[in-house]
Amino acid sequence: MTISYSDFLDVREEYPEIDYEIRGILLARAQNGATINEICDDYQKLTGLRFPVKENITDFLLSIAHVMVFCNENGTRIFNIMPTDTTRHLLDLVLNQKISERT
Amino acid sequence: GVVGGACSDVTQNVYEVEKLEKRAKLMELLKEDANGTIVFVETKRGADFLASILSETEFPTTTIHGDRLQRQRETALADFKAGRMKVLIATSIAARGLDIKNIRHVVNYDMPSSVDEYVHRIGRTGRVGNNGIASSFFDPHHDSAIAGDLVKILEGAGQEVPQFLRKYSYG
Numbered sequence: 001m002t003i004s005y006s007d008f009l010d011v012r013e014e015y016p017e018i019d020y021e022i023r024g025i026l027l028a029r030a031q032n033g034a035t036i037n038e039i040c041d042d043y044q045k046l047t048g049l050r051f052p053v054k055e056n057i058t059d060f061l062l063s064i065a066h067v068m069v070f071c072n073e074n075g076t077r078i079f080n081i082m083p084t085d086t087t088r089h090l091l092d093l094v095l096n097q098k099i100s101e102r103t
Numbered sequence: 104g105v106v107g108g109a110c111s112d113v114t115q116n117v118y119e120v121e122k123l124e125k126r127a128k129l130m131e132l133l134k135e136d137a138n139g140t141i142v143f144v145e146t147k148r149g150a151d152f153l154a155s156i157l158s159e160t161e162f163p164t165t166t167i168h169g170d171r172l173q174r175q176r177e178t179a180l181a182d183f184k185a186g187r188m189k190v191l192i193a194t195s196i197a198a199r200g201l202d203i204k205n206i207r208h209v210v211n212y213d214m215p216s217s218v219d220e221y222v223h224r225i226g227r228t229g230r231v232g233n234n235g236i237a238s239s240f241f242d243p244h245h246d247s248a249i250a251g252d253l254v255k256i257l258e259g260a261g262q263e264v265p266q267f268l269r270k271y272s273y274g
Contacts, residue, residue, distance in 0.1 A: 017156070020155070020156045020160065021152075021156065023155060023156075024151070024152040024153070024154075024155035024156045024159075027152070028148045028151035028152045028155070029148070042148065042152075045148075046148070046152050047123070048122045048123045084159070086158045086159050086163070087155050087158050087159060089158075089165060089182070089188075090151060090154055090155055090158060090164075090165065090166065093151075093165070093166065093171065093175055093178075094151060096172070096175065097170040097171050097172060097175060098170045098171070098172065100170060
């Protein structure tokens with residue numbers, strides 16, 4: 001399976017900031033990682049918009065730079081974010097802050 | 104001045120901004136001059152989300168909120184004071200009791216629920232003879248309850264009261 005950035009160009013045309021927004025959502029939840037449901041909920045809460053991708057959400061998320069995923073023991077996909085030069089300081093804060101309960 | 108009122112050496116601008124438009128409005132204000140700006144938001148997750156986007160795009164930004172350890176708060180504050188971070192995003196509660204003075208610009212991205220909190224926040228700018236700026240995003244769907252009190256604060260501080268605010272203050 002090959003996922004290409006260009007597969008979701010229509011989404012990106014309509015939502016030009018969505019890559020930044022998804023990385024921001026994942027950064028804020030980096031301690032535990034985030035499920036697709038959590039990402040969609042956060043997207044709506046934080047942007048006020050309905051999450052625009054309805055199908056192949058995993059493919060879409062993995063077409064965003066620095067996004068990663070693993071499958072947990074229940075078969076749930078847990079997404080997270082790699083540090084970049086501009087966000088490393090924030091990721092360090094989140095990863096080392098008080099331990100939060102899974103919500 | 105009035106006891107408990109807001110200082111008049113702070114220019115207080117209130118903008119009518121709906122939730123969806125807040126980020127673009129913040130970008131517009133930061134593009135004028137981002138240095139020494141503290142931005143107050145409602146939620147911890149919202150603080151980190153916004154800081155990530157600002158840091159990735161144009162403005163090195165750090166955050167302070169209730170999940171941070173004391174040491175982390177001090178680091179964030181030191182980065183902000185030294186100018187390594189141009190913008191500090193904070194939740195109200197986390198910013199209490201912190202020694203943050205002489206802020207150039209306070210932005211109420213999310214309005215506080217009381218004017219006492221408003222006065223407390225904007226009191227962080229415009230000290231010791233420096234003129235400060237306080238910019239507030241008033242979302243009529245969320246903030247109309249404090250419109251009346253806000254009008255009184257602005258009038259008491261000799262500030263211009265925007266027409267939309269009077270409208271919402273009449274209920």
